[in-house]
Amino acid sequence: xxxxxxxxxxxxxxxxxxxxENGSLPPGSQLPSERTIxxxxxxxxxxxxxxxxxxxxxxxxxxxxxxxxxxxxxKPLIRLGGDRYxxxxxxxxxxxxRECEKAGLTPRIEVLAVDRAQPPEDIAALLRxxxxxxxxxxxxxxxxxxxxPLQVVTTYIPWVIAEGTALTQRKQVGKDGIYxxxxxxxxxxxxxxxxxxxxxxxxxxxxxxxxxxxxxVLEVLHTSFDQDKVPFEATRFVLRGDRNGLLxxxxxx
Amino acid sequence: xxxxxxxxxxxxxxxxxxxxENGSLPPGSQLPSERTIxxxxxxxxxxxxxxxxxxxxxxxxxxxxxxxxxxxxxKPLIRLGGDRYxxxxxxxxxxxxRECEKAGLTPRIEVLAVDRAQPPEDIAALLRxxxxxxxxxxxxxxxxxxxxPLQVVTTYIPWVIAEGTALTQRKQVGKDGIYxxxxxxxxxxxxxxxxxxxxxxxxxxxxxxxxxxxxxVLEVLHTSFDQDKVPFEATRFVLRGDRNGLLxxxxxx
DNA sequence: TAGTGGTCTAGACCACTGG
DNA sequence: CAGTGGTCTAGACCACTAT
Numbered sequence: 209x210x211x212x213x214x215x216x217x218x219x220x221x222x223x224x225x226x227x228x229e230n231g232s233l234p235p236g237s238q239l240p241s242e243r244t245i246x247x248x249x250x251x252x253x254x255x256x257x258x259x260x261x262x263x264x265x266x267x268x269x270x271x272x273x274x275x276x277x278x279x280x281x282x283k284p285l286i287r288l289g290g291d292r293y294x295x296x297x298x299x300x301x302x303x304x305x306r307e308c309e310k311a312g313l314t315p316r317i318e319v320l321a322v323d324r325a326q327p328p329e330d331i332a333a334l335l336r337x338x339x340x341x342x343x344x345x346x347x348x349x350x351x352x353x354x355x356x357p358l359q360v361v362t363t364y365i366p367w368v369i370a371e372g373t374a375l376t377q378r379k380q381v382g383k384d385g386i387y388x389x390x391x392x393x394x395x396x397x398x399x400x401x402x403x404x405x406x407x408x409x410x411x412x413x414x415x416x417x418x419x420x421x422x423x424x425v426l427e428v429l430h431t432s433f434d435q436d437k438v439p440f441e442a443t444r445f446v447l448r449g450d451r452n453g454l455l456x457x458x459x460x461x
Numbered sequence: 462x463x464x465x466x467x468x469x470x471x472x473x474x475x476x477x478x479x480x481x482e483n484g485s486l487p488p489g490s491q492l493p494s495e496r497t498i499x500x501x502x503x504x505x506x507x508x509x510x511x512x513x514x515x516x517x518x519x520x521x522x523x524x525x526x527x528x529x530x531x532x533x534x535x536k537p538l539i540r541l542g543g544d545r546y547x548x549x550x551x552x553x554x555x556x557x558x559r560e561c562e563k564a565g566l567t568p569r570i571e572v573l574a575v576d577r578a579q580p581p582e583d584i585a586a587l588l589r590x591x592x593x594x595x596x597x598x599x600x601x602x603x604x605x606x607x608x609x610p611l612q613v614v615t616t617y618i619p620w621v622i623a624e625g626t627a628l629t630q631r632k633q634v635g636k637d638g639i640y641x642x643x644x645x646x647x648x649x650x651x652x653x654x655x656x657x658x659x660x661x662x663x664x665x666x667x668x669x670x671x672x673x674x675x676x677x678v679l680e681v682l683h684t685s686f687d688q689d690k691v692p693f694e695a696t697r698f699v700l701r702g703d704r705n706g707l708l709x710x711x712x713x714x
Numbered sequence: 715t716a717g718t719g720g721t722c723t724a725g726a727c728c729a730c731t732g733g
Numbered sequence: 734c735a736g737t738g739g740t741c742t743a744g745a746c747c748a749c750t751a752t
Contacts, residue, residue, distance in 0.1 A: 215721060225664075241737060252723045257738080265518065265674065267661040273738050274730030287656070295714045402709045403540070406659035406679045406702035408520040411478075421518065424677030424702065426659045449659035449677065456655045456709050461548045468740060494718060505742045510719080526719050527749030 216251050220259035228268055228279050236281035239269065267422035267450070280420075283451055284311040286358060290456035293400060293432075298384050304351050304359070313353035320348040320360070322378045324367060327442075331364045334431045334442045345370035347386070350416065357417045358451050363443040369393055386441070387432075395432075395440040403429045404454060409446075417448050424449040469504050473512035481521055481532050489534035492522065520675035520703070536704060537564040539611060543709035546653060546685070551637045557604050557612070566606035573601040573613070575631045577620060580695075584617045587684045587695045598623035600639070603669065610670045611704050616696040622646055640685075643694060648687040656682045657707060662699075670701050677702040 214222075227233040240248070245256040260277050263269040271277050292303035300306070308315035325346040332339030344364040351359035363386065365375060373389050374381050381389055387397060409417065409425045419425070428445040467475075480486040493501070498509040513530050516522040524530050545556035553559070561568035578599040585592030597617040604612035616639065618628060626642050627634050634642055640650060662670065662678045672678070681698035 217721075243737085252725085254724090255722060258721080260738095265661065266663065271738070272731090274732080274736085276731095276737060285658070290709065290711055293713050397713050399710060399712050402711075404657055404679070404707040404709070405538070405705075406677045408518065408675050408677065410519065422661050424659045424661065426657070452658075454657040456543065456657070456711070457652060458543055458655075458709070458711065459652050460546050460650050470740075496718085505744085507743090508741060511740080513719095524719065525750090527717085527751080529718060529750095 216249065217255050217258035217262065220245060220249055220251070220256060221262040224259065224263060225266075225268065228263075233279050235279050237279050239277040239279065241276060265422045269422075270420050280450075284313070285453045286311060286313075286353065286451060287453045287455045288428075288445075288447075290402075290454070290458075293387070293397060298388075302385065308353050311353070314355075316352040316355065318350040318352065319378060320350050320362075322347050322376065324376075325364075327364050328444075330429060331442045331444065334429070335364060335366055335439050337366050343367055345376055347375070353451075356451075358448050360413065360416055360446045361443060363441060365390070365441050369395065369440055390432075390440060395434040395438070397432045398435050399433045399437075401431045401433070405429075406449065413446055417446070419448055426452055426454065428454065469502065470508050470511035470515065473498060473502055473504070473509065474515040477512065477516060478519075478521065481516075486532050488532050490532050492530040492532065494529060518675045522675075523673050533703075537566070538706045539564060539566075539606065539704060540706045540708045541681075541698075541700075543655075543707070543711075546640070546650060551641075555638065561606050564606070567608075569605040569608065571603040571605070572631060573603050573615075575600050575629070577629075578617075580617050581697075583682060584695045584697065587682070588617060588619055588692050590619050596620055598629055600628070606704075609704075611701050613666065613669055613699045614696060616694060618643070618694050622648065622693055639694070643685075648685075648691070648693040650685045651688050651690075652686045654684045654686070658682075659702065666699055670699070672701055679705055679707065681707065 224233070224239065233239065239260070242253050242256045242260060245259070246253040249256070260269060260271065264271055268280055269277055270280050286307045288303065288307065297303065304317070305315045323346055324342045325344060326342050327335065327337060327339055327344040329339045335344065337343040344367055346362060346364055348360070348362040350357060351361065369390070370376055373393060375386055375389050405427050406424050407427065409419050413419065413425060426447040426449050430443040430445065431439050432441040434440050477486070477492065486492065492513070495506050495509045495513060498512070499506040502509070513522060513524065517524055521533055522530055523533050539560045541556065541560065550556065558568045576599055577595045578597060579595050580588065580590060580592055580597040582592045588597065590596040597620055599615060599617055601613070601615040603610060604614065622643070623629055626646060628639055628642050658680050659677050660680065662672050666672065666678060679700040679702050683696040683698065684692050685694040687693050
């Protein structure tokens, strides 16, 4: 009644949101059941459900079938640094492992695919290869922390560069990872370019990353250039937005 | 019927999604009305609505009261470059104007606030100032392209630095913008740090940026460091995720 | 005005969780 | 088992957009 003409579902959402923001419903706590809300406000259960859904879409609430609705609890952020390609880390753990350890999480990496594949158009444009044929080697990995999937990372390397190297093997690519092999092939990483965007996950990503409603993904399109300014590798990172951040440090001019 | 046990709303969503992805429902086109869908599939209208809502949350569809439901049409992306602070652009149009012109859009900037304010905790930590008092100058701007709001940008400068300069004026800050004034004050921008995250907008941002459902924001927390590695300015960018991208180019090592 | 989505009701039954 | 959310029905009326 407080705001004229305000739909009941929004009013309920607004009051619950307030309780979440001021801490009377702390992160991780359970909301009143939908039937309880309905009777308290004297509305139909569908209307209470609608209110919860509004909060879910804002990323404030997660709904759990059979258990209840809960205030979303914050989880530690994995910070991908812009310096993650720095040679100072060569020989050590991979950037993802480093970040997980920093956050006190147990990393795991799963290989999704290693094959010769047709690159998507955006990747083909970055690598200046044909998008209509199997012009690239594709290496796709799935990254987990504490067995929760956080990232899907797919690297494309022009087939003419990758052909005949250990990169085409599903098993270990050897010392210093793929960049070690690419150096042996004559491509030294000199500069990189990254384009960052944000969007909602598609159905497949939602499944792969077990993304709850109200959670976007970060997409990073990365390109590596060698000493001749030739792009020799491009990678698409798809990151759960609520569990990943990106950190860039730059000199000016 | 094709998939056993699949809820009707998801089945309808799946079929419409397919039509969107394969182009039989191109960007900008109108979907069948909810009542039409309901009668075609022999379901209740609420169920058809639910199907549309699923697509809306994926960012595929926008709903327009009184008009209809439409496939979301792509709009040009504003790309904020990591070099936007480069001195090579001093004296010219601001980075936002440059990007708009590149994309064929008309820029407009509106001042939301210029005042002495208590900084949020994350900003206070970056600037190493007190978050419990009015220790900063706040300058908040609203950026539009073709009269559509795209960005809300809020800059915080330690009050001890900003005090007595033109920065505290609501009007023009003068040549080369705020960085010109900060240089005069003895702070040369040498390095910057940016942390990028993605999340759903809160109610206020949704309103300010007129963000449709199924659209996340990009949040960039920017810090500038001077010749003594002192952070002298921090800015929070909140960007409509469907209209903005970030571009970083780095040298390795 | 007719056609669209926005919201709501008062039920119903199913599916999942936990003791 | 009881309690939770997941989904659905068959309406109803309101609010907005177009003509």
